[in-house]
Amino acid sequence: MGIDRxxxxxxxxxxxxxxxxxxxxxxxxxxxxxxxxxxxxTNKLEGMLQLNETCYTLISPxxxxxxxxxxxxxxxxxxxxxxxxxxEETLAEYIDKITNQLKEEGLLx
Amino acid sequence: MTKCEQDILFELLRxxxxxxxADLSAYAVQGxxxxxxxxKAADMxxxxxxxxxxxxxxxxxxxxxxxSQAGLIQYVAALTQATYKNKEATVVIFKALQEKGLxxxxxxGPVIAAFYPExxxxxxxxxxxxxxxxxxxxxxxxVNELCGCKDKSEGIFEDRVHYxxxxxxxxxVEVHRRVGETPDxxxxxxxxxxxxxxxxxxNCKAMDILGYDIRIPSDCFTIIFNYQHLAKHxxxxxxxxxxxxxxxxxxxxxxxxxxxxxxxxKKDMSVHIRKKPWQILQGILxxxxxxxxxxxxxxxxxxxxxxxGELLEYIIDSGNFGENMxxxxxxxxxxxxxxxxxxxxxxxxxxxxxxxxxSVKWAYNYLSFIVxxxxxxxxxxx
Numbered sequence: 249m250g251i252d253r254x255x256x257x258x259x260x261x262x263x264x265x266x267x268x269x270x271x272x273x274x275x276x277x278x279x280x281x282x283x284x285x286x287x288x289x290t291n292k293l294e295g296m297l298q299l300n301e302t303c304y305t306l307i308s309p310x311x312x313x314x315x316x317x318x319x320x321x322x323x324x325x326x327x328x329x330x331x332x333x334x335x336e337e338t339l340a341e342y343i344d345k346i347t348n349q350l351k352e353e354g355l356l357x
Numbered sequence: 358m359t360k361c362e363q364d365i366l367f368e369l370l371r372x373x374x375x376x377x378x379a380d381l382s383a384y385a386v387q388g389x390x391x392x393x394x395x396x397k398a399a400d401m402x403x404x405x406x407x408x409x410x411x412x413x414x415x416x417x418x419x420x421x422x423x424x425s426q427a428g429l430i431q432y433v434a435a436l437t438q439a440t441y442k443n444k445e446a447t448v449v450i451f452k453a454l455q456e457k458g459l460x461x462x463x464x465x466g467p468v469i470a471a472f473y474p475e476x477x478x479x480x481x482x483x484x485x486x487x488x489x490x491x492x493x494x495x496x497x498x499x500v501n502e503l504c505g506c507k508d509k510s511e512g513i514f515e516d517r518v519h520y521x522x523x524x525x526x527x528x529x530v531e532v533h534r535r536v537g538e539t540p541d542x543x544x545x546x547x548x549x550x551x552x553x554x555x556x557x558x559x560n561c562k563a564m565d566i567l568g569y570d571i572r573i574p575s576d577c578f579t580i581i582f583n584y585q586h587l588a589k590h591x592x593x594x595x596x597x598x599x600x601x602x603x604x605x606x607x608x609x610x611x612x613x614x615x616x617x618x619x620x621x622x623k624k625d626m627s628v629h630i631r632k633k634p635w636q637i638l639q640g641i642l643x644x645x646x647x648x649x650x651x652x653x654x655x656x657x658x659x660x661x662x663x664x665x666g667e668l669l670e671y672i673i674d675s676g677n678f679g680e681n682m683x684x685x686x687x688x689x690x691x692x693x694x695x696x697x698x699x700x701x702x703x704x705x706x707x708x709x710x711x712x713x714x715x716s717v718k719w720a721y722n723y724l725s726f727i728v729x730x731x732x733x734x735x736x737x738x739x
Binding site (some may be wrong): 260269273275276277278279282284285286287290298 | 407410412413414415429430433437438441442445474476478563
């Protein structure tokens, strides 16, 4: 594939979206956030999700998205850039790490 | 509970409600204290959810042990789920009532919880719904249907002010035809008539619960009713720290409210509320919870100081709504004539004595009620 076509593909690729598979509600507890399944998810998911403040902040648009609303990776990075004084690449790396882990746990699709 | 443990509990509560970090360094060197006792007291007052975030934000040296920390996290997790269930049930019930053309108003817990800071979890038990006396019967039938009850005989109980029924294993609903609360029986009628008027749809406002507009009382009603609720419980059974935190946060929330609101509150208070007990109990808001005196209404230093000492100790011992006093157990023991009758009498006179420190009239009302109830029970048995 020529470089022009590659750049065109990147520019026009459909941004991947993600969303939580369960409805979770978070409560601050010191330097961490505790998320518990609520609503119908109570019957499908047991236990709770504990995130430290940084993890929570990095993916907060995803955690606080309204029911059924998708969030893009770009939205997460843009949000992180507003909060943290770090470069885009580093933040994207952290975000990918967290979202991949949530996907492995079946909490993200 | 040692004096040091009490001081730490108050510091944690102040930090939680005024949204700052707690500083225990001054207390920790003062005397003996154990986290177990502090958390037990917080639980007894229904305040674990309120202090959880502040406790978990303490420097590691001051935090409780890992087991207690895990317990706090689990407690808050369970509380978060219970509160959500409560909200879901509220929306279902309100939708059903409104679809039938009724005008329910949500009262107490969830309305008060909205005055608390975001990082703080104030637990609330039942869903309290007010319906006008003319809508009450139809409302009870609709709620019964949602709760899977054929009629009121399947509910928990009904008295002259409300009907109590279980919506699910963890959510209970109280449908009120009268708001009821007043520590002065002779003012019951006028206070309830005032409340009926204040709770008319045109006098209420809305609160968002899970994206649905739920009707709640006006600001004036909230200020007066919350105090009446506290005063009623104090005069009949006892009150705990949560009732004072509720009151402090309400007063703080309206500190910049327009003068018209406070004029209306003063006007309505002059009819329905005894000023002296308000002034005495208000002392706890300032001395224990750090509410600025300027945010109080009718502040009187001399009267406020009466809230300290024995009265404060009594409130700390009482637990949430006086539940730690095991009032019902004491009454049962008295009726059985068990050897705990002495304890019961000690409690009755102790409570009367504490009431007299705030209002001699309340103490008199309380004793009259006990004597009347005792005679009525005796007659029933015969």
